[in-house]
Amino acid sequence: MHKDLPIDILSAVEKPARYTGMEFGSIVKPEEETDVSFCLAFPDTYEIGMSYLGFKILYAALNGVRGVQAERVFAPWVDMESQMRERGIPLSSLETSRVLGDFDLIGFTLLYEMSYSNILNMLDMGKVPLWARDRQIDDAFVCAGGPCVFNSEPLADFLDFCMLGDGEHIILEVTEAYRAWKKEGKPGGREEFLHRIARIQGVYVPSFYMVRYHENGTVAEVRPRYEEVPPVVYKRVEKDINDLDYPTHPIVPYGDTVHDRIMLELFRGCSRGCRFCNAGMIYRPVRERRPEVAMQLARELVPATGYNEISMFSLSTADYSCLEPLVRDLLQEFREDKVSVSLPSLRIDSFSVKLAQEVQAVRKSGLTFAPEAGSQRMRDVINKGVTEQNLLDAVSAAFESGWSQVKLYFMIGLPTETDEDVLAIAHLAQAVQWQYKKITGHYGARVTVSVSNFVPKPYTPFQWVGQNTKEEFDRKHMLLKNAFASMKNIHFQYHDSRTSLMEGVLARGDRRLSKAIYRAWEKGARFDGWTEYFSFDTWKEAIQEAGLTMDFYNSRARDENERFPWEHTSCGVSRAFLYREYEKAREAILTHDCRRSTCTGCGVCQKLGVRIIDWKGKEK
Amino acid sequence: MKLRLQITKESGIRFISHLEYLKTLEKAIRRARIPVAYSQGFNPHMKFSLASALSVGVTSRCEFLEIYLREKRPLAGLVEDLRHNLPMGIHIIRADLADDKAPKLMAAAAGASYHVIIPCGADPASAIAAYEAAESAPYTKHHGKAKGKEKNKVIDAKAYIPAVSYTWNGETLELDFDIRITPTGSMKASEFLELLSGSFGLPLALTRADIARTDLYGEDANGHKRPLISEEEAIKD
Ligand code: SF4
16 A cells, blocks of 8 residues: 555555555556456564465465455554545555455454454545445455354345355455456346345355344344355365365565464364364364375475475364474474474474474574463363373473473463362473473473463354353453462463453354444544553443443353354264363263374364375375 | 676656565575576575665666676676576666676765655755755754664754755756765765755655665766766666
């Protein structure tokens, strides 16, 4: 959007390069060759959006089609927003300074709930009518995709449609349908286009469904308004990701982004079955990229980007069947070019630590592990499948190889949690610290404990549970603070409970929340994921003014048979499976990973006609 | 051998920082597969340098990049490979090959030329005449704080910028001036504008200054300007 931004604005704001584009690899096509313009919109900062793999994939996929121009826009930071509003400068794309409202389609990435207010703000700044029902024939279609799209109901009134699941094909089909409809002179109005795409698997049109509520506020019924519209929209899933195009020539930003390196995706999906984890359900089944395909991609990515670091990217990278040989091959292949390899997440075992040691020539930073819960019982409840011994073995391996800093991630507020479980976090951290003494003979390990507040998510076995209240969270924080006060060299950090509670509202919300989101935005809500801008009071008022209560959405435990607002947009995992898992959780019974063992019956493979692709034991 | 290039930082990318500009060049060098030399040691880094850091927001036609090569290659091919791998907003103006031992271009830089376009509400004639006539023009450089105390330094602008030429069309002022680079320091174009506005009463819209560095030059024995990369052997765009 640089064309409209004068020098004095750019020199007054933080990180002005966020707004000026022109990066290596960005694509600008001549206007006269553009049939369809698609704006990929990310409702957070440039640095975060440019680090999101899905965004790169869609940018490349769309721009790979003749006549289609995909461009980017990010949420302007608050300083920039006030400058733009003051001078009446609308929000426009980085590539061609096209105002948002002048695009044919605008697609938002729904990566986390706390970015919803930014979506409204971006639409408003981009001159797009906020409510879907107010948009006219030549207004842009506003759609969404990404992990939160499996409950897009809180945004239902703002979105024309959603795309569920793997994006690379569905987005092209929608775009082609748009091109045809536009060429024909947009017959039948906006409705007609929506009807056409509602036939594409994975496309969900919120306005085609009506929702009836019980007197107590729960959903009574969600019914399609038209006969040909499916009662349940299932996600799109690519059978074999080896057949997919990969963005081998991504944009290379000038400045530092969150992941300023090559992102090499090794597989999609994760079936470890952690019961709190939404990603572990919605991306099933596991589908691995063949190691030789991954290698080939790296060979293209290194010279195309100029990066000197390859990050092996997946939900739990250490589970990749051929990780060790692949890492070795990569290091070998790019030795001359001084390209390093990094692992974003470590599994809690010594294998992972050894691998981390291999790739990290210099002990730059500490190692990070996520036991998620302090007590064994609690870890069994969430199906983490990790023992205290596993963790101690892993940190021992780390200490033996010279690391002295360890960061541990935990959650509090998990179902069935007692104070004893909470305090077990402190004991575990202490055990890790003691392990350092045992191995090195001296004290001085730096252990950081980071505690987040559990938010029950849709499409998880915990979708039935009530979230902890503010009082409960705050009390548990205090318990831990007191426990850690007497421990030296353990750094304790925790997240503000209010943000988690609001996230809890939006995560399991229904479409009545659209009003509340609108009110919150009107009252100034923006960048709610950033503590410095989040105002709990704003949201509390907004929800009240919409005639709703927070407790109904976050802390209320649901009945076994309650119908959820999101069940007509499905990731394919069956409700019966999720409930079984919930029951097993309450008994602290583990469920194994189906990846290299028997099917545990989540239903995705049968429902969507796909299967696990894993190269363990089948190499070459 | 080292590959020496005069490159640009154009208007569209004027707001990327010096560090970002450096990192961008590093990636371009890698994409172009320039046979660049690396430092020894555990954490080897690419051997290249950039003469004279540019302030954020200033455009330039005279950024000087020196890349140390680990093997000899013909100049034309290197320039061609790099050209294809630079982002929009960076172009190559001139290039040559020099011996590794040749002094760093930065060390040879004696001054820089600037062209400034800036809104100005009044006839600047008398203010600029006053500056030129002044014996000295003290300016306080703000170095931020050190140990809680303001760490300022007063310099004489005239020692760096002896003369200014200008045109004014009633609204916009265009200035051209050279700033000396000395072993003990230099002055920024933006600081000079601040001085004209603050001490000489020139009504400049400082936040809207469009500043371009148009040249970075050396000096011969007679004090005459000399291009840092001589024209004879260089490849020109
Ligand atoms: S259907 Fe069975 S094999 Fe497929 S992902 Fe679910 S549990 Fe695993």
